[in-house]
Amino acid sequence: MRRNMKTDCLLLLLFFSVIINAVFFYLYLKKPHFLYPEHVEENRLCVYFRGGLGNHMFQYASTYGIARTRNMTVGILPSSVLFNTFNVSTKYLIGKQFCDSAEKVVERKPCAFDKGSVHFVRKKKRNYIHKSYLQSWKYFSDYEDEIREQFVFMEDVQKKARNLLHSLTKPFASANLTTVAVHIRRGDYKNQNNVKYGYTLATGEYLSRAFKYFRDRYQPIVFIVFTNPNVEDLKWCKYHVNGSDVVFVPENPREVDMCAISMCNHTVMTVGSFGWWGSFLAKGTTIYFSDVARNNSNLRKDFSVDMSDYFYPGWIGLK
Template identity: 85%
Template sequence: MKTDFLLFALFLSVITNAVFFYIYLRRPHVFYPVQTEENRLCVYFRGGLGNHMFQYASTYGIARARNMTVGITPASELFNTFNISSQFLMGKQFCDTAEKVVERKPCAYDKGSVHFIRKEKVNYIHKSYLQSWKYFEDVEDEVREQFVFMGDVQDKAHELIKSLTKPFASKNLTIIAVHIRRGDYKNERNVKYGYNLATGEYLSRAFKYFRDRYDPIVFIVFTNPNVEDLKWCKYHVNGSDVVFAPENPREVDMCAISMCNHTIMTVGSFGWWGSFLAKGTTIYFSDVAQNNSNLRKDFSFDMSDYFYPGWIGLR
């Protein structure tokens, strides 16, 4: 029995080291410091890629504001997507034993999430969504540098854009990325919580905004690959200047969105980050939450903590 336990422990050790060196060799520029002092703010990852990006960027911004080190383990898909170059700890035990900090609202800036009372020689972990650009406003350029896509992801995204725009051969072509999320937002639990799905009328107005301003133009639609959602999208989004992206890994989709000139987003953090990285004009669906719903209470009173300054809200 004891021998079996020792063999199992040895097996786990070998696997852990193999994963470490695989990640290390793929990212030789990343520094994995071995530290024991307590002055860390750990990232707690949950949700999808867009959620992870908010959690990392906001924790990074808070840590910089408080002169702390970002404590992180390479468990997130961020490390298969971006050339993350900030220092982080491999020692999972540091974050497992850290004191928790929790936000009041997941889609609004919370001063208490930044200026929490710190004890000496104590690590902290932010178990929050932290979905507000205000958390990393002062280090935005550094965040953008963190979110540089891996070379292989960029290559695939570039080929995708090239193949989809080939029929629209023009040196002056303006490319608009359209991210339409429906999928899980249609289920009963999310509807009850307060989610509104973007309407066909909203998309028509958003398309008109760009068609009135650019020519030639092409809209590349990124959406859920299931039959029902594709059918809905193709009914409400059509025209000779519209193409639909085939199914790809989500990191490739986000990279492709970021390569477009401008963006139209519906709901969700994935579309938010694709638009943020694209840096062009962004049209967003402003009626994302039902009035007086639990979801609406997750935002600030005018939602300005969530939607990035300069983006244009339509409904």
């Protein structure tokens, strides 16, 4: 009887030992910082978010590319809007305290590739945070496939976008219909401070040339116009953009609009990072407004000489 009790106790201890080790192994794989804070306290490059959705996407994609290039790990806070929009990997989650204490890195130009923003001097056992806009595709060009895999919209967003496009294109029912998303941003770009800084608005003439480019190549075709729904901007758009092949999109959450843009065959963009990312994700032919910054303005100095660091290769620039 004693031998059986002793054996039972040993078996019970062995059972609990296996369970405890399994739990610790799981925590190590899933959340190493829970057991080993030093894994999080060094070699992280935190993403610093500011601006709108398009800005956030540049900041994440470029920081990701820089971190991969430098053999670092991306650090992203769970409060980021990207987690509610895309299937961004949760393995990069990090506590706020680590980013708050990280050493700061800054760029020289927000719309141009800067080698110094990639190859900054690193100290041992330090985290860093890139407090920059990082609006250049060159930062993540070697990891583009990985970025596209992460910038896949959540299923509920995709469903809303598909329903939206279906309702807009239903009157044009055709198996060969070509869809062209047109993103027109005006709004805040008309503000005095932005105009003074060098922002210029896309003109009606530019849009006419962009529409002609696609009308000459595709039929049947429909242009799906995404713009700010305020009365003034909508009036301007409907005056300069018209035709039986044009439809205007009603107001939607920004992530639904961008997802719908990405589902179209081709794109026409005016200004702003929102249109940039919608076009990038769409993968079709993109026409962009090349005169986005007034010559000799402070904004123009934010770009590279020919602006090729900002505009994606293969896109077609028109004025």
